[in-house]
Structures are given as C-alpha cells and as structure tokens.
Amino acid sequence: xxxxxxxxxxxxxxxxxxxxxxxxxxxxxxxxxxxxxxxxxxxxxxxxxxxxxxxxxxxxxxxxxxxxxxxxxxxxxxxxxxxxxxxxxxxxxxxxxxxxxxxxxxxxxxxxxxxxxxxxxxxxxxxxxxxxxxxxxxxxxxxxxxxxxxxxxxxxxxxxxxxxxxxxxxxxxxxxxxxxxxxxxxxxxxxxxxxxxxxxxxxxxxxxxxxxxxxxxxxxxxxxxxxxxxxxxxxxxxxxxxxxxxxxxxxxxxxxxxxxxxxxxxxxxxxxxxxxxxxxxxxxxxxxxxxxxxxxxxxxxxxxxxxxxxxxxxxxxxxxxxxxxxxxxxxxxxxxxxxxxxxxxxxxxxxxxxxxxxxxxxxxxxxxxxxxxxxxxxxxxxxxxxxxxxxxxxxxxxxxxxxxxxxxxxxxxxxxxxxxxxxxxxxxxxxxxxxxxxxxxxxxxxxxxxxxxxxxxxxxxxxxxxxxxxxxxxxxxxxxxxxxxxxxxxxxxxxxxxxxxxxxxxxxxxxxxxxxxxxxxxxxxxxxxxxxxxxxxxxxxxxxxxxxxxxxxxxxxxxxxxxxxxxxxxxxxxxxxxxxxxxxxxxxxxxxxxxxxxxxxxxxxxxxxxxxxxxxxxxxxxxxxxx
Numbered sequence: 001x002x003x004x005x006x007x008x009x010x011x012x013x014x015x016x017x018x019x020x021x022x023x024x025x026x027x028x029x030x031x032x033x034x035x036x037x038x039x040x041x042x043x044x045x046x047x048x049x050x051x052x053x054x055x056x057x058x059x060x061x062x063x064x065x066x067x068x069x070x071x072x073x074x075x076x077x078x079x080x081x082x083x084x085x086x087x088x089x090x091x092x093x094x095x096x097x098x099x100x101x102x103x104x105x106x107x108x109x110x111x112x113x114x115x116x117x118x119x120x121x122x123x124x125x126x127x128x129x130x131x132x133x134x135x136x137x138x139x140x141x142x143x144x145x146x147x148x149x150x151x152x153x154x155x156x157x158x159x160x161x162x163x164x165x166x167x168x169x170x171x172x173x174x175x176x177x178x179x180x181x182x183x184x185x186x187x188x189x190x191x192x193x194x195x196x197x198x199x200x201x202x203x204x205x206x207x208x209x210x211x212x213x214x215x216x217x218x219x220x221x222x223x224x225x226x227x228x229x230x231x232x233x234x235x236x237x238x239x240x241x242x243x244x245x246x247x248x249x250x251x252x253x254x255x256x257x258x259x260x261x262x263x264x265x266x267x268x269x270x271x272x273x274x275x276x277x278x279x280x281x282x283x284x285x286x287x288x289x290x291x292x293x294x295x296x297x298x299x300x301x302x303x304x305x306x307x308x309x310x311x312x313x314x315x316x317x318x319x320x321x322x323x324x325x326x327x328x329x330x331x332x333x334x335x336x337x338x339x340x341x342x343x344x345x346x347x348x349x350x351x352x353x354x355x356x357x358x359x360x361x362x363x364x365x366x367x368x369x370x371x372x373x374x375x376x377x378x379x380x381x382x383x384x385x386x387x388x389x390x391x392x393x394x395x396x397x398x399x400x401x402x403x404x405x406x407x408x409x410x411x412x413x414x415x416x417x418x419x420x421x422x423x424x425x426x427x428x429x430x431x432x433x434x435x436x437x438x439x440x441x442x443x444x445x446x447x448x449x450x451x452x453x454x455x456x457x458x459x460x461x462x463x464x465x466x467x468x469x470x471x472x473x474x475x476x477x478x479x480x481x482x483x484x485x486x487x488x489x490x491x492x493x494x495x496x497x498x499x500x501x502x503x504x505x506x507x508x509x510x511x512x513x514x515x516x517x518x519x520x521x522x523x524x525x526x527x528x529x530x531x532x533x534x535x536x537x538x539x540x541x542x543x544x545x546x547x548x549x550x551x552x553x554x555x556x557x558x559x560x561x562x563x564x565x566x567x568x569x570x571x572x573x574x575x576x577x578x579x580x581x582x583x584x585x586x587x588x589x590x591x592x593x594x595x596x597x598x599x600x601x602x603x604x605x606x607x608x609x610x611x612x613x614x615x616x617x618x619x620x621x622x623x624x625x626x627x
Contacts (some may be wrong), residue, residue: 028304033494071428120145149457165621176601179531180469182232183462184594189229190220192366199340199370200363202333202349205417210378212436216339218425220432222461227418230411231466236536240303240408245296245393248279258295266292272401275357280307280402283395291317291396296406299389303410306393307402309357310335314397318364321389328391331367333360335397340374347371358470359403361413364390419467422460423479429494430482431455443577444512452486454496454507455521458528464533480532481540487529487547491515496525500572504554517572519562520588523595530602552599556607565624568592568615589615 118128118137129136139150139161149164171185192200196206198216201567207226209219223360245258248270260268265286273280285291304318315334322329329345338350349367364387373381390406427433431452438447461480468476489495491511498506498515509521529548533541564581568589574581584592593615600608614622 048183059130085308108499112413124447166586166589166619168586168619170590170593170597170616170619172217173597175602177527177530177598179462179465179534182235182529183228183466184598186225186229187232187236189225189232191226191229192363193369195382197222197370198317198380199349199374200366201339202351202362203337204421205361205414206421208339208409210379210380212438214376214378217434217436218421219436220422220425220434220456221453221459223418223421224456224463227415227422228459228466229461230414230418231463233409234411234415237409239488240299240410242405242407243298243301244405245294246281246402246404248281260292260294262292262392263289265289268292271400278402280400282400284398285314289396291315291394293392293394295392296390296402297392301385301406302390303361303407304364304390304393305359305361305407305410305413306404307359307519308354308356308399309401310354310397310399312398314395314399314485316360316393316401317360317396319391319394320364320368320387321391323367323384323386323388326388329372329385329387331362331364331371333362340371342371342374342625344611359413361410363410415463416467419476420462422464423475426460426479426482428484432483438510440510440512440516441573441582443573443579444510444514444516447510447512451511452494452496453509453511453521454487454525455509455518457483457486457496458507458525461528462531467533469535477536477540481536483528484532484543484547487525487537488543500554500558504557505547505550506554506558507551514576515572516576517558518570519568519572519584520591520595522556523592523599525556527598552603555599558605559611562592563614564623566622567618586619589618 113129113131113136116128116135117125118135124125126137126141128138130540142148143150150161150166152159153162154160171188174182189195191207196209196211198210199208200206201208201218204218206218206223208216209222211222221520230577234469251580260281260283262268266289267282267284269282270279271282272278281534283292306316308316313335315332317323317330317332319328321327327345329347331347331349333349333351335353337352338348340350341348347367348371354360368387369383370380370386372383372385375381393404395401422432425432432455433450434447434453435449437449438451440447461483464476464480464483467473468480486495487497487507490497490499491508491513496508496511498508498511498517500506500515500517506517507522507525508515508516509518510516526548529551530542533544533548535541536544537544561572561575562584564583567586568584570582570584570588573579596608596612596615600612614624
C-alpha cells in the first residue's frame with residue numbers, strides 16, 4: 001500500500017480527492033430532488049485545481065472552454081421599445097445577464113456535450129452543443145432570432161431558467177364595464193413618470209408631453225389618460241394617510257401644533273377671510289428676507305397641498321432632504337409662467353399669478369425627479385435621487401395661506417385638473433387640436449399642427465363623463481356632447497372619420513391621407529361614445545349611440561384584417577400603401593386583447609370570444625393552422 005501511495009504524485013491525489021468530493025455532492029443533490037440534479041453554484045475552486053499539469057494531461061482545450069461560456073451565457077433580453085403613443089401599457093423590462101457553467105465544470109460533471117457548427121439558413125454559422133440526438137443553441141442567438149425572452153431566476157435556493165414567448169400582460173376585467181367605473185386597467189398607469197412627460201405644469205396642473213418634440217406641448221390623449229388613471233386609482237386604492245399642518249380656522253387632534261418661524265421684518269397673523277367665511281394665515285415678507293417658514297418634518301408621504309392667494313409676486317418653496325448624500329433640494333412654486341427650471345439644487349415651477357384663492361397640489365417626488373432630470377431632448381434624464389423627508393415650507397411675498405397638508409396620494413385633484421383642462425381647451429368645433437406635427441410613416445402625408453384624434457376625443461369623453469357623474473355639473477356633460485362633432489366629419493374636412501371600402505365607418509386616431517385605420521385608437525374612440533350614450537340619456541345621447549353602433553359594426557367586420565395568425569397588426573398600412581404590415585408589439589397586442597375583453601362585457605357577440613381565445617394563445621406561442 002505504501003509503495004502504491006509513493007508512486008502516485010501529489011497532483012493526482014488532489015484530482016482524485018476533488019472528484020470524490022464532487023461525486024458526493026452530486027449524490028446528495030440527487031437524493032434531495034426527484035426532478036433533476038441540482039448543481040452547486042460555485043465551481044471555481046474546482047476549476048483552479050485543473051489549471052496545472054494534471055489538467056493538461058487530460059487534453060482540455062481552452063478555446064472550447066470559451067465556447068461553452070458563450071453557449072451557456074444568457075443575454076439581457078430587453079425588448080426594443082420605440083416611444084409608445086400615450087395610450088399604452090407601461091413597459092416591462094426583461095432580465096439581466098447571468099453565467100451558468102464553464103466547460104471545465106461540464107467535464108467534471110460528466111456532461112457529454114460536443115461542440116458542433118450550426119449552419120443558419122445557409123447564411124452564417126453559430127457554435128452549438130450536441131448531446132446525443134439533441135442540439136443546443138445559445139440563448140443569446142435564440143432570443144434575437146425568435147424575438148423571445150428569458151431570464152435566470154432563483155427558485156428554492158437554486159437557479160432556474162424562465163422562458164417567455166411575450167413580455168406583456170392581459171388583465172382580467174373587473175366585471176361589466178360602466179361609465180362611472182375603473183377605465184380598463186388604467187389604475188396601473190403612471191402617466192407622470194413617463195420619460196416623454198417633461199413635467200406636470202404648475203399653471204395647468206396636467207402633463208406636458210415631449211412625445212414628438214423636445215419643446216413640450218399639451219397632448220389631449222396624455223392629459224385624458226392622466227385623469228383616467230388617477231380616477232381609476234382612486235377607486236382601487238385604499239384612502240390616503242393625510243397629515244394636517246395648518247388650518248387657521250381651528251386646530252383639532254389631527255392637526256400638528258407647529259408654529260411659523262418669522263424673521264425680523266416679516267409677519268404672520270391669523271385673519272378672517274369673508275370669501276371663505278373662515279380664518280386664514282396672512283403673511284408678509286421683506287424682499288431681502290428668506291421668508292417665513294413652517295417646519296413639516298414628514299419622511300413618509302410626499303404629496304403636498306395648500307390653499308393660496310397672493311397679493312403680490314411671491315413663492316411657496318418646499319425644502320427636501322434627499323437620498324443624494326442627504327443633500328437638501330428646494331422646489332420653488334413661483335408666481336410667474338415659467339414652465340420649469342433647474343439650477344444647482346433649486347427647481348422652479350411657474351404657477352401663474354394666483355391672485356384669487358387656489359388649491360395647489362403637487363407630487364414632490366415627480367417634481368424633484370423631473371427637475372433634476374431636465375434636458376433639452378425628448379426624454380427626461382433618469383435619476384435615482386428621491387426625497388427622504390419634507391423639511392419645511394417657506395412663503396415669500398404677501399398673501400394668504402391655509403389648509404397645508406401632506407398625503408400619501410391625491411388622485412382626485414389630478415383627475416379634476418385633467419377634466420377642467422379639457423373643458424377650458426376645447427375649441428368651437430368640439431375638438432382638442434393637437435399642436436404638433438405628426439408623421440405616421442413613409443407614404444402618409446404629415447399631420448400639421450391643429451389636427452384632431454378620435455382617440456383623444458374618445459378618452460376626453462370618458463374623462464368628462466366621469467367628472468359629470470361625480471359632480472352633476474352640466475359643464476362636463478356639455479363638453480362631452482360637443483366632442484361628437486369631429487366624429488361626423490371626414491378626415492379631409494378636419495374631422496376624424498374614414499370609410500373603409502366605401503362601407504365601414506372608422507374613427508381615426510391619426511386622420512392621415514391615405515387613411516391608416518389604427519385599431520387600438522379606434523376602440524378607445526368607441527369606449528368614449530359608449531360612456532356618453534349611456535350617461536346622456538336617450539335624447540341627448542342619440543347621436544353618440546348612432547356613431548357607436550356604426551363603429552361596432554365596422555369593428556366586427558374588420559377585426560379579421562388585424563390577425564396575423566401569430567399576433568396582431570397595429571394598423572392597415574399594408575393594405576392602404578401596399579407596404580409590409582406594421583406588426584403590433586406585445587404591449588399593443590395585449591392592449592387589443594384588453595379592449596376586446598372590455599367590449600365583450602357590454603356586447604356578447606361571438607366574434608369577440610373567438611378572437612380573444614386565439615389572440616391570448618399567441619402570447620404563449622400559439623399559431624393559426626397552416627394548409
């Protein structure tokens with residue numbers, strides 16, 4: 001025995017011990033699982049043992065090792081998303097890079113992979129692996145070739161690979177659709193955080209879009225969606241926590257007993273306001289002073305609200321402690337019309353003169369991130385800066401203030417900001433003109449500023465109807481009724497109506513020449529008509545009902561034109577221009593499904609059930625039968 005040991009060199013002994021250890025681990029894992037062998041995570045220490053002479057004697061090829069790493073490496077599968085129109089679901093990012101096993105580990109584990117060249121369509125070759133009759137191709141190639149998605153995720157303490165044919169979700173309807181209920185799945189929309197939203201205007205209280213231009217413009221579709229999303233959130237979320245800091249009229253148990261700090265030359269007093277029939281705080285500050293301030297110290301919630309009336313030019317500023325090394329940033333709401341500015345650690349929003357009583361409600365997280373991320377491009381720069389605490393509120397100038405609160409959310413002020421903007425900005429023809437040039441694609445004539453969109457008209461109707469049902473104020477219903485007019489006019493007559501094959505009326509999201517027949521925008525226009533006809537009653541809603549029924553007839557007849565057999569089509573440019581079809585991305589495809597699901601709750605036509613079943617199957621790789 002001693003002679004045998006003497007003949008075996010120390011490197012061979014190390015190899016034998018390593019193999020014995022590995023076999024023990026494999027047997028243990030096999031006993032622990034009745035599904036598959038679970039491999040240890042880190043085999044690097046075993047690889048190190050084989051980098052010397054012992055490994056070389058076994059003929060390990062370093063180039064082969066690199067190939068295996070490439071083979072088993074999973075790339076970052078983020079679907080390419082061009083800027084989406086403001087109507088569609090928030091995008092979902094796919095998974096990160098991860099390495100699985102190296103070639104040395106494969107050999108140690110006894111996996112019988114052999115390198116094989118894979119010739120793709122007689123065009124090029126990729127390196128694959130063969131195991132018996134099976135051939136394995138790198139997922140980095142598969143995901144690009146088949147436009148699929150995958151990630152390595154942890155499950156029961158071990159890694160596993162999760163594969164998906166698509167990346168977007170279908171939402172289950174909450175029940176029969178109602179004009180006073182949640183709008184589709186908009187409770188999941190966060191319009192204000194989109195990188196193509198420059199900011200929430202301090203004057204108007206609604207988003208300013210940079211979808212098709214860095215200068216920023218008010219986009220009726222985005223504004224309606226902003227309102228509908230907050231309306232839907234208000235119905236689906238629990239009531240917010242509200243902290244009251246100042247009510248001059250009275251202080252109850254829910255009001256913090258904070259006092260104003262008043263520097264020399266400034267004043268703060270309690271006065272009676274006849275227009276409000278209540279006490280308010282009056283403040284006056286010297287020009288050279290830093291203003292009067294109220295300590296807040298809230299580190300939980302970041303929606304601030306206050307009632308304000310200025311007698312002179314002035315400002316209300318909010319000081320924030322942030323996650324950026326605890327630095328202080330200040331957001332200034334100033335009595336001018338400047339949109340937004342950022343300098344050093346100061347962010348400025350113009351709020352207009354505010355010479356009458358106004359309630360200002362601002363999301364401090366959004367205002368901070370839009371200010372820090374301000375750029376001259378279409379997209380707001382991404383930033384990780386977040387507020388940690390609302391330190392204090394500072395008032396400058398001369399005016400009155402009351403009802404200072406900080407809350408978790410404030411959905412209804414956002415909803416009514418959108419509703420009131422739509423009332424104020426509707427033109428004499430009943431439309432909301434879009435003041436930016438839009439080029440839909442090659443072959444279509446550009447839409448010059450001032451064009452209408454049926455999707456904007458429909459989603460505005462849906463917003464205004466809900467505002468009317470909440471308040472019973474006729475101004476909202478009247479505005480929704482006037483919005484019908486562009487539906488009755490053809491695109492060439494500054495309307496939104498197209499006619500397909502001289503038979504089927506279609507309401508255009510983009511009233512292009514030639515017509516484009518965008519599917520999702522058309523369905524949104526139908527939902528607006530449905531909301532209006534159901535709300536206005538038989539007499540006032542007669543025209544909306546007629547337009548809705550004509551549109552539904554067209555939808556049922558033309559729906560097959562949007563089915564590719566494995567997905568859906570965004571529009572009909574391939575028919576109108578003779579070009580390649582404009583395939584719908586997965587988030588548009590699921591929007592089509594979600595829209596049909598909603599319509600099927602108010603119209604039980606068999607065609608909706610048939611198409612829903614087929615289109616859902618496409619999300620998991622289903623395909624129509626071939627001949």
